[in-house]
Amino acid sequence: MNTQKSLKFPRVSAPLTLAFAATVLGLLAAGAWRSSTAAESASADTAAAAPTDAALIQRGEYLARAGDCIACHSAPGKPAFAGGLPIDSGHGLIYSTNITPDPAHGIGRYTEAQFADALRHGKRADGQHLYPAMPYPSYAKVSDEDVHALYVFFMKGVKPAAVTPPATDLGFPFSQRWAMGLWNWFFTSDQPFRAQAGWNQQVTRGAYLVEGLGHCGSCHTPRGFAMNEKADRSDQARFLSGGELGGWEVPSLRGLPHWTDKDIVDYLQTGRNRSAAVAGEMAQVVEHSTAHLNEDDLRAMAAYLKTLSPVAERSAAVKPQGATETQRKLTAAVDLTLGERLYLDNCAACHFVTGQGAPRVFPRLDGATVVNADSPSGLLHVILAGASTPSTDKAPSVLVMPGFAQRLDDREVAALASFVRQGWSNQAASVSERQVSRLREHLEAQPAH
Ligand code: HEC
Ligand code: HEC
Ligand code: HEC
Numbered sequence: 001m002n003t004q005k006s007l008k009f010p011r012v013s014a015p016l017t018l019a020f021a022a023t024v025l026g027l028l029a030a031g032a033w034r035s036s037t038a039a040e041s042a043s044a045d046t047a048a049a050a051p052t053d054a055a056l057i058q059r060g061e062y063l064a065r066a067g068d069c070i071a072c073h074s075a076p077g078k079p080a081f082a083g084g085l086p087i088d089s090g091h092g093l094i095y096s097t098n099i100t101p102d103p104a105h106g107i108g109r110y111t112e113a114q115f116a117d118a119l120r121h122g123k124r125a126d127g128q129h130l131y132p133a134m135p136y137p138s139y140a141k142v143s144d145e146d147v148h149a150l151y152v153f154f155m156k157g158v159k160p161a162a163v164t165p166p167a168t169d170l171g172f173p174f175s176q177r178w179a180m181g182l183w184n185w186f187f188t189s190d191q192p193f194r195a196q197a198g199w200n201q202q203v204t205r206g207a208y209l210v211e212g213l214g215h216c217g218s219c220h221t222p223r224g225f226a227m228n229e230k231a232d233r234s235d236q237a238r239f240l241s242g243g244e245l246g247g248w249e250v251p252s253l254r255g256l257p258h259w260t261d262k263d264i265v266d267y268l269q270t271g272r273n274r275s276a277a278v279a280g281e282m283a284q285v286v287e288h289s290t291a292h293l294n295e296d297d298l299r300a301m302a303a304y305l306k307t308l309s310p311v312a313e314r315s316a317a318v319k320p321q322g323a324t325e326t327q328r329k330l331t332a333a334v335d336l337t338l339g340e341r342l343y344l345d346n347c348a349a350c351h352f353v354t355g356q357g358a359p360r361v362f363p364r365l366d367g368a369t370v371v372n373a374d375s376p377s378g379l380l381h382v383i384l385a386g387a388s389t390p391s392t393d394k395a396p397s398v399l400v401m402p403g404f405a406q407r408l409d410d411r412e413v414a415a416l417a418s419f420v421r422q423g424w425s426n427q428a429a430s431v432s433e434r435q436v437s438r439l440r441e442h443l444e445a446q447p448a449h
Contacts, residue, residue: 053152060153063146066297067139067213068289072096075165081158082106084165087133090227092170094133102160112151119147122184129180131168132188137232141193141212187228196235199307206304207234209297210253214289219243219250219281234308241311247442248280248381249373255310258367264302265295266360270395277363277399279370279387280378287390319425323366326423327353339419342412346404347420355424361399366424376431379417380439383408405443410436 064070073096075084081100086093100106107115110125117123122136130136142150173179184190193212195204210216211234220240221229231239242252256264259273266273268290271283278286290298329336330344330353344353347365351357355366365371370378386403389395408416413436421428 056149056152057157060149060151061157062292063150063213064153065289065292066209067142067150067215068285069099071284071288072134073099078163079159079161081154082161082163082165084163086166089131089133089170089174091174092168094131094168094170095165096134098161098163098165099154100158100161101155102162105162105164106160107154108160112148115151115154116144116147119150121190122180129177129184131170131177131180132227135215135218137184137188137190137229138212138215138217140188140190141208143193143208146213187224189232191233199304202300203304203307205297206300206302209293210240210301210304214301216240216253219245220253234304237309240305240308244375245281247375247377247439249370249375249378250281251369251373252311253305254308256305257310258369261299261302261306264305265298268293268298268301269295270360270392271389272360272363272395272399274359275357275364276368277387277389277401279382279389279401283387283390286392291390291392291394319427322423322425322427323355326355337415337419338412339415339417340423342408342416343419343423346407346416350401355420360395365420366426368426371420372426372428374428376417376421376428376435377439379420380413380431380436381443383413383417384436384440385443405440410440 070080072085072087073081073083075082075096078084079100081098082105083096083098085096087096098106101108103109107118107125110118114125118125118130118134118136120136120140120142122130122132122134124130169175193208195207199207211232217229217232217240220243221231222238222241222243224230231237231241233239240253243250259267259275263273263275267276267278268286270291271278271286293301330340330348333344336344350362351365352362355364357364370382373379382401384403384405387401389399391398404413410433414431414433417436418430420426421431
């Protein structure tokens, strides 16, 4: 279960936040107003009348996994789907709601049409707009058939929970839910899924899952000034080209040139593959969502990601000698720099002097995405706080990387991280002591996991 107190929602920088606030205020002053449509009277197909069909419920449950509904709609110690997880919007906390079929506290009174509106268009049964902390811009691509199965699952396959999550109370102007209608109008395409010419059946299935239920773009696509994803379709070059999440650089998924299809499937299914291990927010995605998908769907996602043209590489492989050079220096162990010495003392036991680690046990540091990211935050986060892979059906053992926050000071972590980012064939920028101390403060301010 998710033991983290809150999921991070990508933040926007202060001046841009103000720009958004000014837009909203301007619209308020201009008297722009959208009357919310009155709640449709919940009649025929409410909880009581939904069809029971074991196969349909099972399909709906699978789709709820693909959509990772549980990641946001469950809070530690609370029943599944009863809501209450705080999501940091950058302007205050947005609480996920109770989506169990309880008629008073959950969505038991939602008709299928109202459920579809919430899921695909961010509209509540009472006509109010949802905040896009709920990934409805992606779910807009979910087919009618899948919405139906999800509806049946939530009405018949989920236990009602009489729990009221804390109310979302954002400050003005973000408290103005109607403004999200304008936001939707400006920033979301609200289009159903469309296959592109040249896609075979497998790629089409993968694209449908990644663009839609998987809402992979909510983290892997860069965000604009109003938290909007800058692209939501496969034919847009910025789609899945990499984002940022609480200072952690989220890698591009376009083409994944360093991985085979099997590497991608292994990673999504087990949180590890022959060269990497999952860390950060992606660990939760694997644990609650992708590890539960069947092999065909994971292969389809991999095949689809492989069709996307990669983001232009920063001059890769201009350091062919690097790997042997670093290995030789660490093996000889004379005239070591501070970073090299710290690596030998603290890291080499698991990641080895080759920086290659061991397949499916210790991830490779030579060429690793997190090591070579423009921002060193992910790497520093792992060094200071450690990381562990989720336990999945196919790979139940948990791989643990210890944290070094207690053992190494800021100067040492900076020297070590700089060495790792420039050792072997890596060639990312050095890390400063200041960057380490900032991240350390950030981690200390976070609630304990
Ligand atoms: C990334 C987080 C996230 C994920 C994933 C997510 N939701 Fe939500 N959802 C939210 C939040 C937050 C709200 C409340 C937003 C608000 O109050 O404006 C919400 C609201 C809703 C509502 C409106 C309920 C109401 O009356 O308030 C429904 C229905 C819903 N979600 C269904 C789903 C389903 C089904 C899935 C999976 C397919 C899902 N959500 C996945 C965050 C999420
Ligand atoms: C909640 C945010 C979030 C969502 C949603 C998300 N990811 Fe990720 N993903 C991340 C982060 C953060 C990383 C970096 C992990 C690391 O550094 O170990 C990552 C890493 C990855 C990687 C490894 C890439 C590499 O080069 O190392 C793959 C593959 C991936 N994600 C696929 C997906 C797919 C497919 C989906 C949708 C089903 C998805 N992700 C949804 C946050 C997310
Ligand atoms: C006891 C063995 C062990 C030691 C010692 C160790 N690590 Fe790790 N490391 C791991 C394991 C296991 C993982 C995979 C955990 C995960 O990603 O969830 C990992 C993950 C990582 C990652 C993330 C890789 C990726 O692809 O996401 C980095 C970076 C890393 N270690 C660097 C270091 C550095 C630098 C040191 C020395 C300060 C170090 N490790 C010491 C075992 C170890």
